[in-house]
Amino acid sequence: MGKINPLVIVTRKLPEPVEERMRELFDARFNETDHPMTHAELVEAIRTADVLVPTVTDRIDAHLIAQAGEQLKLIANFGNGVDNIDVTSALRRGITVTNTPGVLTEDTADMAMGLIVAVSRRIVEGAGALVEGGWTGWSPTWMLGRRITGKRLGIVGMGRIGQGLARRAKAFGLSIHYHNRRRVSAAVEQELGATYFDSLDQMLARMDIVSVNCPHTPGTFHLLSARRLKYLHSGAIVVNTSRGEIIDENALTRMLEAGELAGAGLDVFEHEPAVSAKLLKLAKAGKVTLLPHLGSATLEGRIDMGEKVIINVKTFMDGHRPPDRVLPSML
Numbered sequence: 224m225g226k227i228n229p230l231v232i233v234t235r236k237l238p239e240p241v242e243e244r245m246r247e248l249f250d251a252r253f254n255e256t257d258h259p260m261t262h263a264e265l266v267e268a269i270r271t272a273d274v275l276v277p278t279v280t281d282r283i284d285a286h287l288i289a290q291a292g293e294q295l296k297l298i299a300n301f302g303n304g305v306d307n308i309d310v311t312s313a314l315r316r317g318i319t320v321t322n323t324p325g326v327l328t329e330d331t332a333d334m335a336m337g338l339i340v341a342v343s344r345r346i347v348e349g350a351g352a353l354v355e356g357g358w359t360g361w362s363p364t365w366m367l368g369r370r371i372t373g374k375r376l377g378i379v380g381m382g383r384i385g386q387g388l389a390r391r392a393k394a395f396g397l398s399i400h401y402h403n404r405r406r407v408s409a410a411v412e413q414e415l416g417a418t419y420f421d422s423l424d425q426m427l428a429r430m431d432i433v434s435v436n437c438p439h440t441p442g443t444f445h446l447l448s449a450r451r452l453k454y455l456h457s458g459a460i461v462v463n464t465s466r467g468e469i470i471d472e473n474a475l476t477r478m479l480e481a482g483e484l485a486g487a488g489l490d491v492f493e494h495e496p497a498v499s500a501k502l503l504k505l506a507k508a509g510k511v512t513l514l515p516h517l518g519s520a521t522l523e524g525r526i527d528m529g530e531k532v533i534i535n536v537k538t539f540m541d542g543h544r545p546p547d548r549v550l551p552s553m554l
């Protein structure tokens with residue numbers, strides 16, 4: 224991209240080894256205090272950077288992209304999901320967009336499985352009761368959860384993370400069902416013992432546990448709509464480690480309040496970082512387990528994500544196509 228040492232502006236604090244490597248390779252500017260950048264700071268960054276490295280907490284929309292300086296040629300997202308970036312507007316301005324796929328698959332699948340176990344077996348609620356001094360001793364009828372083995376799991380989105388979850392869930396004795404835009408290969412279906420549902424409605428009507436593992440795109444916004452959620456039976460639980468926008472959060476909340484669902488495990492929310500008072504109330508009552516977007520939050524994962532960003536930036540600077548280029552046709 225012409226310059227030997229491009230100005231790379233990173234919007235959030237990254238793990239030290241990643242920042243160190245970036246310092247060696249680029250004219251890198253970091254966010255020492257790690258505060259989410261204000262709109263004004265983002266405008267300043269996009270006007271001056273050769274490469275912008277944003278995260279899920281930065282909204283890189285068409286309005287912001289319109290203010291990009293001529294020199295901005297690459298937005299190298301630190302993250303897999305690119306719903307925070309208007310990819311089409313970026314490409315129209317001649318700006319390449321990359322992401323970090325593959326390196327957070329196992330960690331996010333762990334978290335999805337963890338939430339399935341936590342919600343089914345009331346792990347967070349039980350731990351909380353003990354710490355609060357609410358445990359008077361073992362009881363045959365207290366804090367009973369639901370058995371996992373033998374239940375039906377419906378995975379919405381059978382990409383890398385969906386398949387990672389299926390592998391784990393199979394080992395827990397769950398039967399695997401999935402809905403995906405495209406059916407996966409017969410070999411993968413066989414390995415996972417997975418049953419494909421062309422109709423999401425029909426799958427939901429038959430599941431005990433539903434896990435959301437598809438990306439958030441215009442086509443998946445409120446995929447689990449109020450109408451669709453009604454297909455679930457009252458003993459079912461819903462887990463989401465992808466993006467809050469894929470579920471109609473208000474509809475889900477109403478059903479949980481009304482006892483029309485048994486529980487939910489949510490690592491993501493529709494209006495992050497805001498979590499509705501109603502969901503917090505349900506969490507306090509032990510009806511839902513809520514986590515602060517921790518799906519990929521391992522030290523190893525975040526270092527791997529940083530390395531992916533570095534490879535994308537370096538490859539691009541060397542005049543080659545970066546390995547993790549995102550195109551609108553992929554969304």
Ligand code: 8YV
Pocket residue numbers: 277278279280301302303304305327465517518519520
């Ligand atoms: C990341 C994520 O931590 O990569 C993703 O899509 O949801 C998270 O696990 C986040 O996006 C970092 O920008």
